[in-house]
Amino acid sequence: MNIKDLRYTTTHGLSSFIVRYDNEESIDRRDLPSAMNAKLYIENHLRRQGVKFNGFALIRSVGKRLKLYVSNRDNYHKLMTTNEWPGICGSIHLKISVVKPSVIPSQFSLVIRNVPASISINKIREDVNCSIRSATNLRKLISKYGKKSIDYRFEVPDLNEYKAAVSQGVIGIGNIVRSITEYIPANRILYCTKCWKIGHWANDCNEAVFKCKICLEDLLDGRHECSTNKKCAQYGGDHISTAPVCNFNQQYQEELNEVVNMQ
Incomplete structure (x- = not known):
């Protein structure tokens, strides 16, 4: 790479x-x-x-x-x-x-690790807000490994609270203490915005014209009426080319992570 x-x-x-x-x-x-x-x-x-x-x-x-x-x-x-x-x-x-930006960036995200599934998300939210008042947007992280416990991600726009939480490294949830870590975003997949295939930039694309992101029909002189029939540029599936559910994209993500880890 x-x-x-x-x-x-x-x-x-x-x-x-x-x-x-x-x-x-x-x-x-x-x-x-x-x-x-x-x-x-x-x-x-x-x-x-x-x-x-x-x-x-x-x-x-x-x-x-x-x-x-x-x-x-x-x-x-x-x-x-x-x-x-x-x-x-x-x-x-x-x-x-x-x-000012209205979306809290991932650089202000934290993750609570290995929370027992028996604890409700409302209880977790209440306990998190008692420790970190600015915490917002608590939600589950989906794991493909079938863990019995659950990780939760949330944002902390107050940088002082964010740094204090990272420094402490743990947080009380119910009657237990769970580890808390910085959120590390997934490695980004490079999609060509001309043909929507993976692995190259639009400037390096061999296609003659830009393609519609949804139906992959040619965009000629800015005139295009999308059929709304989704089509994947990777292998022709019935979803858009950047869809996370795409098996090709998932496999590429795993290979990408391995390459990045070796750098």
């Missing part, structure tokens, strides 16, 4: 912060500050307001909006919890608003 593919497989990025200009539909894009100037302006403003972070790792222009990314969990949490974002941007002081 080359470095580019390995980085994609094992990297799980943090969500972006979106910068929107007020009345963006009436603003000429040429009147907007460059993405780099906007990045510097916002970084300098936040630091002047006492927000200590390492700056943005990446900024992208998407139409007239900007997407700002940070590289680690600590910086992400600082920007999620601060209200010191600027209300203007650029030398001509265009009004802006910043939209």
Whole structure:
């Protein structure tokens, strides 16, 4: 596996912060500050307001909006919890608003290990919230090995509580103590967004035209009426090509995990 593919497989990025200009539909894009100037302006403003972070790792222009990314969990949490974002941007002081991510990323997930199946999920949720007040979205992790006990995943958006829980390493559930660990996301499968087969990028695809993700019919000049008949690009099954239920995808995931573990 080359470095580019390995980085994609094992990297799980943090969500972006979106910068929107007020009345963006009436603003000429040429009147907007460059993405780099906007990045510097916002970084300098936040630091002047006492927000200590390492700056943005990446900024992208998407139409007239900007997407700002940070590289680690600590910086992400600082920007999620601060209200010191600027209300203007650029030398001509265009009004802006910043939209924070609404989804809690996997970097804030924890797992309770080996909870007896006899303990109800409501009891587990109650005990978890007594120990970790910001805990949310508790749910079972499905194991293919037929374990008698159950693992539960949940999110902890409060970074201080998250780190304290990881440091302690255990949590009380009922009258027992169970181990608690950081959640490690599954390795990502690389799907070609042109043909929807596994293992290569769209830029390297040999297909002449892009395919519909659902029915795999050709997308010609942006005109396509999907039949909604699902078809898998891997072996023609009656599900979309990226479906987790696909036996081919499951087998590829296992082989991928073995390759990554050997790196």
